[in-house]
Amino acid sequence: MSDMLKVENLVSGYEKVMILHGVNIDMKEGEIISVIGRNGVGKSTLMKTLIGLVKASDGTIAYEGEDVTKRKAYERAWRGLGYVPQGHMVFPRLTVEENLMMGENINKIKGKKPDYDLIYEYFPRLKERRTQMAGTMSGGEQAMLSIGRVLTGNLKVMLLDEPSEGVQPNIVEQIGDIILRINKDLGISVLLVEQHIGLIQQVSQRCYAMDKGMVQTALTREELLNYDEIKKYLSV
């Protein structure tokens, strides 16, 4: 299996304040990996740097063997990186369907039509609410829409930033099921940032624990299933 994503000594942050101090991550094709850690350790900054919304000031990001560190966010999307931001960030005054259409530019393949039926099969709620303004939906529905939005493109890697935020517990489990299906059916690799232990354990094949802007430990599936072990990295 080839390297899908290889991050080496990544340093980034805002203005003069650096948040990441040399992050190393690598992901093989078809993996689901979690990045865990307490609030403020730099998980979301990592995701933003990977998609290109925050500039890397040092280190490299290689995607499918190509160095994309200097590429703009939209160019990374064209290559197949799909970013599902923290807080869902749906476009509030676009309808559900229009929100989904926004993802079509991700790794656009000429002549290939986006498969809306599949997305509506994953998330039947979105079909019911097709013509509704996205800003009027519940947290869970917005989380689904935010994931569905990148699926209209032909993404290869999904950067999933805290999909459980503001979502009811039973919906979190549904979202976990969908992540597993997306990975299995479509072969999409997933890099998941999470604090919700249930979701982390449900989907992750392995996991990186972050602290102080660096990856401190890499955990195997067996280790992350151990509640006490994983709790160390998450609790305050």
Place this chain on the structure above:
Amino acid sequence: MFGDIFAYIYQFIDSFAFLVLAALGMAIIYGMMGITNMAQGELIMIGAYVTDIMVCNLGMPLIIGIIIGTVFTGFVGLLMDRLIIKRLYDRPLDSVVATWGLSIALAQLIYIIFGPSMTGVSIPLGSFKVAGRSYSYYRLLLVAIAIVLILITFLVFKYTKFGLHSRATMQNREIANSLGVNANKMNAGTFMLGSALAGLCGGLYLPTMSLTPSYGESFLVQSFVTVLVGGADPLLGTVLAGGGLGIVQSILNMKFNTFYGKIGILLMAILFIRILPNGFSGYFNGVRLKMKLKKEKNRGDK
């Protein structure tokens, strides 16, 4: 009595059309890019000069002149964007100063090249009489054009890919970017479109005003206030603000004179900054969202 009512209505739709045509381009640029283009008046002036040269010097029909003026101004806008505005995308306040400076330079440049005044174009289509007062058909045509333009803009924003991407960019630039929308290209396209609309406005009003290097100034204040009162949603904002300000302006114009009409518009601007800082459209969208959320909640409770 009927004559008076007709005169009011005529004044109102005339003001409305003027405000909409003058402000639409500026509103689209402001809504999309967050840039207040103080040179919008000079873009209007460029549209008028090109139209005037086509009609008076080259003998073309007015409508062809207006089309050439519109396209030419669009490309001037594109050039402005690539050379200057591009560097100011994330600096809204600096962009005000830069475009203001540009507006002065452009007006002076036109003065140096063409001198203080140009041969005018006479107003086409003639006039008609209602209750003893005479009115111009051309001004009614301008009203129709303003309405058609609003409809076209609505359709473009609602049903084209460019429209979808611009609405998304307006709501969340970063996320639109992360989904593969090339922000630079969108910005350039938007600035070009806004400039072309300015050129169109300049050409359309050419027969009704004398053409001097300060032609643009007569539009800037009104379009600026319309955008300010309208808020960030270019279409809804411009229509609501054009309507609201049109009423104020036309009543003051009729009761007193156009000087008071202008004062009235500036007072409205001050009132709006104080009471509804997000403009008409910000207020409206807020109310709309609240109502929808309430409806959703009621449905959920059942």
